[in-house]
Amino acid sequence: MSGIHFGHNHTPYAPEFRPTAGVRVPFAWLAPEWKLAVMLTLVVGTAVMPLAWWYWHVGAGVLLLTVALSGRVALKPLLWRVLWLLPFVAGAALAAVWHGPTGPGWPTVAARGGLCLLTVLIFAAVTPFGALPGVLRRIGVPALLVTTMALMHRYLFVLVDESDRMRRARTCRTFTPKRRFGWGVNAEVIGRLFVRASERAERIYLAMCARGWK
Amino acid sequence: MHIPDGFVDVKTAVAASALAVAGLSYALYQVRRELPLRRVPLLGLGAAFVFAAQMVNFPVIGGTSGHLVGGALIAALLGAPAAVVVITTVLIAQCFLFADGGVTALGTNIFNMAVVAPVVGIAVFRGVSRMLSGLRGQVAAVAFAGWCSTVAASLACAGQLAWSGTVGWAVAFPAMTGIHMLIGIGEGAISALVFFAVAKARPELTAATPVLPKRSFVGYGLLVVIGVALFAAPFACPWPDGLEAVAAKLGFEHAAKQPMAAPMTDYVMPGVGSAGLATALAGVVGALVAFGLAVFFSRLLVKNETVSAETSANS
Numbered sequence: 001m002s003g004i005h006f007g008h009n010h011t012p013y014a015p016e017f018r019p020t021a022g023v024r025v026p027f028a029w030l031a032p033e034w035k036l037a038v039m040l041t042l043v044v045g046t047a048v049m050p051l052a053w054w055y056w057h058v059g060a061g062v063l064l065l066t067v068a069l070s071g072r073v074a075l076k077p078l079l080w081r082v083l084w085l086l087p088f089v090a091g092a093a094l095a096a097v098w099h100g101p102t103g104p105g106w107p108t109v110a111a112r113g114g115l116c117l118l119t120v121l122i123f124a125a126v127t128p129f130g131a132l133p134g135v136l137r138r139i140g141v142p143a144l145l146v147t148t149m150a151l152m153h154r155y156l157f158v159l160v161d162e163s164d165r166m167r168r169a170r171t172c173r174t175f176t177p178k179r180r181f182g183w184g185v186n187a188e189v190i191g192r193l194f195v196r197a198s199e200r201a202e203r204i205y206l207a208m209c210a211r212g213w214k
Numbered sequence: 215m216h217i218p219d220g221f222v223d224v225k226t227a228v229a230a231s232a233l234a235v236a237g238l239s240y241a242l243y244q245v246r247r248e249l250p251l252r253r254v255p256l257l258g259l260g261a262a263f264v265f266a267a268q269m270v271n272f273p274v275i276g277g278t279s280g281h282l283v284g285g286a287l288i289a290a291l292l293g294a295p296a297a298v299v300v301i302t303t304v305l306i307a308q309c310f311l312f313a314d315g316g317v318t319a320l321g322t323n324i325f326n327m328a329v330v331a332p333v334v335g336i337a338v339f340r341g342v343s344r345m346l347s348g349l350r351g352q353v354a355a356v357a358f359a360g361w362c363s364t365v366a367a368s369l370a371c372a373g374q375l376a377w378s379g380t381v382g383w384a385v386a387f388p389a390m391t392g393i394h395m396l397i398g399i400g401e402g403a404i405s406a407l408v409f410f411a412v413a414k415a416r417p418e419l420t421a422a423t424p425v426l427p428k429r430s431f432v433g434y435g436l437l438v439v440i441g442v443a444l445f446a447a448p449f450a451c452p453w454p455d456g457l458e459a460v461a462a463k464l465g466f467e468h469a470a471k472q473p474m475a476a477p478m479t480d481y482v483m484p485g486v487g488s489a490g491l492a493t494a495l496a497g498v499v500g501a502l503v504a505f506g507l508a509v510f511f512s513r514l515l516v517k518n519e520t521v522s523a524e525t526s527a528n529s
Binding site (some may be wrong): 039040043044046047048081085088089108109111112113115116117120121123124129132142144145147148149150151152153154155156158159160162163167183184186187188189190191192193194195197198200201202204205208 | 216218219220221224238239242245246251252253254255256257258259260261262263265266267269270271272273282291299300302303304306307309310311312313314316317318380403404407408409410411412414415416419
């Protein structure tokens with residue numbers, strides 16, 4: 001099972017989200033199916049229940065805090081990610097203030113949004129993405145979608161590294177600093193990335209055929 | 215445009231998820247039937263490509279930056295069914311990996327960004343690239359398709375937020391659609407630049423306009439129209455609520471004791487004639503401006519039409 005690799009400071013994704021291969025999966029005794037089920041229950045429950053049933057929200061919060069503080073989840077990247085996404089929740093909660101009496105009201109929106117956000121992030125922290133295609137295949141998601149997801153996970157980091165290499169190469173060769181990160185250069189990099197991706201796809205097809213895929 | 219958890223209510227989430235599942239199933243069926251086997255890995259690579267491309271930041275004024283969304287671009291490069299599968303995969307990964315977009319709003323997000331955006335994008339792309347010939351026409355078509363798909367997706371998003379009662383239509387509509395009419399210009403420009411870069415590097419990748427049979431056009435069109443009728447029509451037009459109108463037409467309005475009314479009826483109804491007209495007018499003017507920009511941009515970008523036409527004809 002390959003790990004999740006992200007290592008780019010210019011991206012919104014915290015570099016610590018990239019567990020290196022061999023790092024132990026937290027709560028490995030719980031099958032990913034069950035983790036997914038618990039996460040879905042928590043999220044759906046939180047999103048549906050009114051704030052008047054506060055014991056659900058408090059219970060969910062306590063469970064999440066227990067998992068987060070169990071010492072098996074890296075807290076710093078989690079906090080960064082929460083901080084990064086919080087403005088979106090706050091913005092929509094702010095928009096709900098204007099809405100008036102018919103809506104659920106901004107405290108509900110903010111509480112639901114925040115709690116669900118934390119649930120998904122903690123789920124992502126304790127479940128490697130590489131485990132998801134297997135789970136989806138077992139619960140009957142169409143094979144084509146699962147294959148696409150597995151291939152995306154396999155090659156995402158390859159392509160991200162490739163685009164970074166191309167950008168570095170461009171930076172070395174472009175003398176006028178003004179054009180270094182211009183739109184044209186970036187688009188050129190993305191266009192090349194597509195060309196390379198489609199070339200790679202053809203090679204992968206041959207490799208898959210060689211291994212008996214049909 | 216990723217809607218987080220807790221922003222859409224149960225009926226919106228269920229309705230949008232049903233539409234998303236219908237769109238995705240149809241796309242999977244078409245891909246299985248029509249995409250050559252050797253292009254199947256391209257779906258996964260395409261998803262990885264979209265994901266990686268979204269991480270490249272394009273500087274905008276004042277230290278802010280934007281990035282490509284890619285629905286229209288990938289639809290123009292791979293065709294609508296493949297684009298639906300690709301963007302859906304990206305959205306699922308973003309949802310479970312980074313909490314970009316909520317789990318309960320996943321169906322809603324898939325409908326907006328993976329069904330509406332590519333379908334509108336490919337329809338506009340094919341229409342415009344037939345109207346304006348050559349590589350220039352294609353680049354203009356991609357630019358305009360990028361704008362249209364962004365605005366269409368934001369319209370669906372605003373409708374869903376309003377239908378859920380989270381944010382009033384009077385706030386959601388101008389905020390979402392107005393801002394995305396500007397963002398769409400960036401999306402269109404980046405899509406055109408990338409498309410042009412691909413066309414220069416490997417003309418055969420862009421030379422063949424993706425095949426899309428008429429029947430599938432009807433299918434996708436129906437899905438988008440149902441979505442618009444469900445999410446946006448109750449607010450945007452003076453007619454009765456979309457569901458109510460359908461119920462009246464089918465003759466079972468008596469079956470429902472309490473006809474489902476638009477949640478914001480009192481808010482929108484006064485002066486809806488003029489406001490609706492003004493909105494429609496603004497939309498038309500915006501679209502015309504975007505189209506003009508797209509054509510202008512393509513002329514700026516594709517300098518020597520004859521050379522480009524020759525290279526694409528040769529390959």
